[in-house]
Amino acid sequence: MRFRKRQRLVLLVVGMLLLSGATALVLASLQDSIAFFATPSELAARQVEPGKTFRIGGLVVEGSVVREADGTVRFAVTDTAEEVPVVYRGLLPDLFREGQGVVALGKLAEDGTFVASEVLAKHDEQYMPREVSDALKEAGYWEDQKEAENAR
Amino acid sequence: MTIELGHFALVLAFAVAVVQGTLPLYGAARRDPVLTGIAPYAAVAQFLLVAFAFATLVQAYLVSDFSVRNVFENSHSSKPFFYKLAGTWGNHEGSLVLWVLILTLFGAGVAVFGRRLPPTFMARVLGMQGLISVGFLSFMLLTSNAFLRLDPAPADGRGLNPILQDPGLALHPPFLYLGYVGFSTAYSFAMAALLEGRVDPSWARWLRPWVLVAWLFLTFGIALGSWWAYYELGWGGWWFWDPVENSSFMPWLVGTALLHSAIVLEKRNALKSWTILLAILTFALSLLGTFLVRSGVLTSVHAFATDPARGVYILLLLLIAVGGSLALFAIRAPAMQGGSLFAPISREGALVLNNLLLSTATATVLLGTLYPLALEALTGAKISVGPPYFNATFVPLMIPLVLAIPIGTMLSWKRGDLPGVLSRLKLAVAASVLVAAAYLALFDWRGVLAAFGYALAAWVILGSLLELAGRIALFRVPLGRSWNRFKGLPRSALGMTTAHVGLGIFLIGVTATTSGQIERILVMKPGETVTLAGYEVTFEGVSERPGPNYIAERGTFSARRDGELVAEIHSERRFYPVEGQTTTEAGIDTTLWRDLYFVIGDKVGEEGGRTVRLYFNPLVVWLWGGLVVMAVGGFVSLSDRRLRVGAPTPAKIRTAPAEA
Numbered sequence: 001m002r003f004r005k006r007q008r009l010v011l012l013v014v015g016m017l018l019l020s021g022a023t024a025l026v027l028a029s030l031q032d033s034i035a036f037f038a039t040p041s042e043l044a045a046r047q048v049e050p051g052k053t054f055r056i057g058g059l060v061v062e063g064s065v066v067r068e069a070d071g072t073v074r075f076a077v078t079d080t081a082e083e084v085p086v087v088y089r090g091l092l093p094d095l096f097r098e099g100q101g102v103v104a105l106g107k108l109a110e111d112g113t114f115v116a117s118e119v120l121a122k123h124d125e126q127y128m129p130r131e132v133s134d135a136l137k138e139a140g141y142w143e144d145q146k147e148a149e150n151a152r
Numbered sequence: 153m154t155i156e157l158g159h160f161a162l163v164l165a166f167a168v169a170v171v172q173g174t175l176p177l178y179g180a181a182r183r184d185p186v187l188t189g190i191a192p193y194a195a196v197a198q199f200l201l202v203a204f205a206f207a208t209l210v211q212a213y214l215v216s217d218f219s220v221r222n223v224f225e226n227s228h229s230s231k232p233f234f235y236k237l238a239g240t241w242g243n244h245e246g247s248l249v250l251w252v253l254i255l256t257l258f259g260a261g262v263a264v265f266g267r268r269l270p271p272t273f274m275a276r277v278l279g280m281q282g283l284i285s286v287g288f289l290s291f292m293l294l295t296s297n298a299f300l301r302l303d304p305a306p307a308d309g310r311g312l313n314p315i316l317q318d319p320g321l322a323l324h325p326p327f328l329y330l331g332y333v334g335f336s337t338a339y340s341f342a343m344a345a346l347l348e349g350r351v352d353p354s355w356a357r358w359l360r361p362w363v364l365v366a367w368l369f370l371t372f373g374i375a376l377g378s379w380w381a382y383y384e385l386g387w388g389g390w391w392f393w394d395p396v397e398n399s400s401f402m403p404w405l406v407g408t409a410l411l412h413s414a415i416v417l418e419k420r421n422a423l424k425s426w427t428i429l430l431a432i433l434t435f436a437l438s439l440l441g442t443f444l445v446r447s448g449v450l451t452s453v454h455a456f457a458t459d460p461a462r463g464v465y466i467l468l469l470l471l472i473a474v475g476g477s478l479a480l481f482a483i484r485a486p487a488m489q490g491g492s493l494f495a496p497i498s499r500e501g502a503l504v505l506n507n508l509l510l511s512t513a514t515a516t517v518l519l520g521t522l523y524p525l526a527l528e529a530l531t532g533a534k535i536s537v538g539p540p541y542f543n544a545t546f547v548p549l550m551i552p553l554v555l556a557i558p559i560g561t562m563l564s565w566k567r568g569d570l571p572g573v574l575s576r577l578k579l580a581v582a583a584s585v586l587v588a589a590a591y592l593a594l595f596d597w598r599g600v601l602a603a604f605g606y607a608l609a610a611w612v613i614l615g616s617l618l619e620l621a622g623r624i625a626l627f628r629v630p631l632g633r634s635w636n637r638f639k640g641l642p643r644s645a646l647g648m649t650t651a652h653v654g655l656g657i658f659l660i661g662v663t664a665t666t667s668g669q670i671e672r673i674l675v676m677k678p679g680e681t682v683t684l685a686g687y688e689v690t691f692e693g694v695s696e697r698p699g700p701n702y703i704a705e706r707g708t709f710s711a712r713r714d715g716e717l718v719a720e721i722h723s724e725r726r727f728y729p730v731e732g733q734t735t736t737e738a739g740i741d742t743t744l745w746r747d748l749y750f751v752i753g754d755k756v757g758e759e760g761g762r763t764v765r766l767y768f769n770p771l772v773v774w775l776w777g778g779l780v781v782m783a784v785g786g787f788v789s790l791s792d793r794r795l796r797v798g799a800p801t802p803a804k805i806r807t808a809p810a811e812a
Contacts, residue, residue: 010496037534067809071675091753094734
């Protein structure tokens with residue numbers, strides 16, 4: 001019987017050690033690997049320090065897309081109230097278009113430009129990134145467009 | 153007319169499921185042989201009815217019957233035959249029909265191949281399968297019916313999301329479902345054991361083939377999905393820790409733990425309640441995955457449609473299935489205490505460590521997947537948990553797991569001799585250190601992590617092979633005798649070695665791709681040449697090429713090494729006029745040693761310049777190769793005689809998955 005108790009104790013100790021180790025890992029990495037989401041309006045309202053990774057979302061402003069010779073792309077993202085300039089070096093997703101919803105992951109540069117490391121567009125015709133639709137709803141746009149899509 | 157017949161068959165299947173989910177369970181409690189005897193017939197009948205319904209839906213897709221709403225919404229007459237077929241499950245409603253088809257297939261499989269299971273036990277297993285069917289068939293009939301008509305019938309369909317029109321993705325759902333719906337049998341076996349109040353080694357032996365089947369298909373399905381993401385998304389990566397990927401990965405992790413704990417139960421009659429709990433959790437995570445993917449909580453390629461009613465319904469199913477089974481577990485499990493004893497340093501101890509690590513890892517993945525959803529529901533803050541989180545939590549937990557594999561497989565049952573085992577592994581230790589040192593000296597003296605990754609891979613591969621060599625007494629007895637011993641080995645031992653070697657191959661691929669990937673993003677004009685990892689890559693230009701239901705812009709690259717043409721690579725951007733969408737087809741040249749992976753993007757400037765993304769991915773095929781080897785290991789293990797002879801199941805259990 002004593003053996004069974006010791007066996008259980010060993011199991012319990014190993015289990016607790018693992019769990020606390022995992023918790024420590026989780027807490028340590030949640031500190032700096034989580035990316036918050038901000039709409040352009042929120043970004044304008046509160047200061048986000050440069051160098052912190054977060055995501056922004058909104059519509060690509062019509063006529064704002066500039067492709068430079070070295071593969072850099074500049075565009076602006078709006079929630080119809082505020083605009084944020086974005087710079088991205090890389091291939092844009094297939095469904096990236098002016099006037100369409102995008103979500104970008106990246107950091108703010110000192111001059112207020114959003115330096116994106118990843119740009120996601122909606123996956124198909126029926127789908128708009130949920131963050132973007134929420135952002136547009138908050139800015140008081142969207143209802144019409146949503147209805148228009150449903151009517152399709 | 154046929155689609156109505158299919159609809160009718162589905163309603164009948166629902167009625168049969170209700171019978172299957174009630175009478176046999178009642179009969180088993182009353183020891184009534186007539187009522188329990190219904191179960192196998194009901195299971196087979198239900199499968200035939202769902203199969204018929206599925207066939208009518210497939211037929212509607214193949215003949216492009218746009219009077220069927222589901223076909224109209226997800227197909228188009230110009231689609232190639234194969235994608236018309238695959239379109240059947242490339243949408244929410246159709247994929248649910250496939251889900252239930254596989255669920256009933258497994259039910260029928262238990263009915264047919266488990267004829268020698270005790271009748272009350274079989275009745276309880278099939279009764280549980282029936283209850284799961286009731287849940288999903290009603291979900292389908294009430295909220296997601298694929299068998300509805302449109303009147304008047306439209307002239308043509310809306311088409312299938314072009315990103316899904318791909319062979320890898322067409323096959324990915326069936327395999328994935330064979331995997332995680334297959335774990336429903338583990339769940340039903342666990343529930344039946346709880347109802348019987350009896351868990352013993354023979355139970356583990358009945359359970360094992362079903363867990364193996366589900367596990368090997370899930371492994372294969374995940375490998376397919378990862379491969380698809382690699383070549384179709386054009387991001388050069390193979391795993392993105394996307395919530396949808398995670399929801400298929402979590403059942404895999406717990407399922408792997410279950411596979412290992414069932415061995416302890418079978419061989420040593422220990423870890424009873426733990427194994428039961430794992431069986432429940434594995435299917436619970438499969439259901440959670442179904443909920444996350446199907447409810448539209450997550451937005452991704454997989455979330456076909458968002459309809460709150462669906463989400464609530466699946467959530468309800470999930471709560472009933474998980475809550476009910478855990479409640480039953482809480483009531484019955486304490487009665488099952490008292491397995492065999494073992495010392496911490498023993499085969500059992502190693503397998504317990506495996507289980508603890510795998511479950512902790514699952515917990516971290518679950519946390520990372522659900523945390524953003526919970527936080528948004530509670531505070532409204534939107535966050536995303538990306539690869540850095542998973543790399544920092546999941547990977548460190550996997551390192552001790554891999555380190556323990558060769559040691560654990562060599563330890564003896566009950567009480568192991570750790571120093572003895574380590575001395576038998578001297579060769580593997582030496583080889584791993586050598587591999588790490590060679591990598592640092594020859595390739596990259598700063599690549600400590602990569603060196604460690606390769607050493608780990610060498611350790612698990614050599615350690616597993618040494619274990620095998622020990623079993624057949626290689627070089628200690630004449631080779632002929634070793635060969636005879638090898639032939640006499642149980643298949644499950646061979647399967648284990650194969651799967652562990654597969655894991656090592658996978659690790660090599662992961663290490664190489666993670667540490668050695670070279671990426672260049674730039675604008676190239678036709679005729680321009682750049683160098684990438686020792687290759688001279690020339691952009692030859694872009695031409696137009698029509699496809700069956702798309703128009704492609706095809707960029708051509710040539711890769712030269714020391715002036716000699718190695719490969720001509722075509723990268724496409726395909727425009728699908730029906731859906732009005734563009735997809736990217738990466739141009740990939742694969743060899744055993746590296747992939748050249750090129751993607752073309754938008755036009756830049758007037759001279760035909762293009763944004764291009766060039767990747768050099770070393771040893772990347774090893775990664776999927778390793779996963780396939782692991783699945784093969786599962787298959788080899790499944791062919792073990794012990795699972796057929798000795799266990800009260802008839803001889804043909806091995807062929808169960810092949811018919812799927």
